Each structure stands twice: as structure tokens, then as C-alpha cells.
Amino acid sequence: MSDLRELYQQLILDHSKKPRNFRKLEGANRTADGHNPLCGDEITLYLQVEDDVIRGIGFQGSGCAISRASASMMTDSVKGKTRAEAQRLFERFHDLVTGENEGRDPADLGKLAVFSGVKEFPVRVKCATLSWHTLRAALEGKGETVSTE
Numbered sequence: 159m160s161d162l163r164e165l166y167q168q169l170i171l172d173h174s175k176k177p178r179n180f181r182k183l184e185g186a187n188r189t190a191d192g193h194n195p196l197c198g199d200e201i202t203l204y205l206q207v208e209d210d211v212i213r214g215i216g217f218q219g220s221g222c223a224i225s226r227a228s229a230s231m232m233t234d235s236v237k238g239k240t241r242a243e244a245q246r247l248f249e250r251f252h253d254l255v256t257g258e259n260e261g262r263d264p265a266d267l268g269k270l271a272v273f274s275g276v277k278e279f280p281v282r283v284k285c286a287t288l289s290w291h292t293l294r295a296a297l298e299g300k301g302e303t304v305s306t307e
């Protein structure tokens with residue numbers, strides 16, 4: 159288990175140092191802002207949605223390693239997915255980091271499973287889920303700032 163944990167930490171570190179899709183997306187037709195006042199994490203998410211599919215995605219912002227790595231992996235994970243698929247992934251991810259539905263196989267989460275350790279640090283759950291809450295707001299097109307509080 160400790161080897162696995164180390165691998166997870168390396169992945170999170172890698173994504174936090176070199177976040178994927180870290181840019182303002184030209185041609186975005188949906189955006190949303192997210193804020194986690196508990197930690198100071200901020201994110202602006204840009205989506206290009208066509209025919210209910212997330213064709214393009216990018217984000218900007220600042221925050222802790224967990225929030226950056228989570229946003230980076232979230233954007234990688236939902237690109238090319240439909241709105242419903244992205245929503246299902248969010249629910250699975252949320253269960254993972256909050257420790258709900260423990261018995262379920264995290265394999266379908268792919269590399270997002272690296273965040274399973276977050277459930278041991280409740281204060282970090284909001285860091286890990288901020289980008290996902292922001293994604294949902296962008297998909298719903300509410301155009302308001304999401305706060306984890």
C-alpha cells in the first residue's frame with residue numbers, strides 16, 4: 159500500500175507542478191468561477207460544449223497542490239465526455255474523496271483514484287472537489303461564482 163501511496167503522491171505532485179489544460183480556452187462558450195475560502199483556492203473554468211459534449215476545456219487560477227492537481231486531472235478526464243457522463247464521474251469522484259460507498263471499485267475512475275487518500279484529510283476534500291463543483295456550474299450555465307462554503 160505504501161508503494162501505491164507514493165505513486166499517487168508523485169502523480170498529484172506532477173499535475174500540480176505541470177497542470178494540463180492550464181490556459182484560457184479560446185472559443186469557450188461556458189465559463190464559471192470557483193472559490194474555496196477555506197484554503198484560498200481559486201479557479202476559472204472554460205468549456206467549449208457542442209451537442210452536449212465537452213469538446214474543449216481549460217482552466218486558470220491559483221491554489222494549493224491538491225486543487226491544482228485535481229483541476230488538471232478533472233479537465234483531462236472529462237474532455238470528450240457528455241454532460242451526463244461528466245456528472246456521473248463527479249458523483250463517483252465525490253464518493254471517493256468523502257469515503258462514501260467504500261465498497262465500490264475505483265478502477266472506473268482511472269487515474270482519478272489517486273485522490274482516494276484525500277478522505278483521510280477532510281479539510282482537503284473541498285480543495286479536491288472545487289474544480290468539479292465549478293465544472294457543474296459551468297455545465298448548468300448559471301454564470302455565478304461557486305463557493306465551497
Ligand code: ZN
Binds near residue numbers: 194222224284
Ligand atoms: Zn486547497
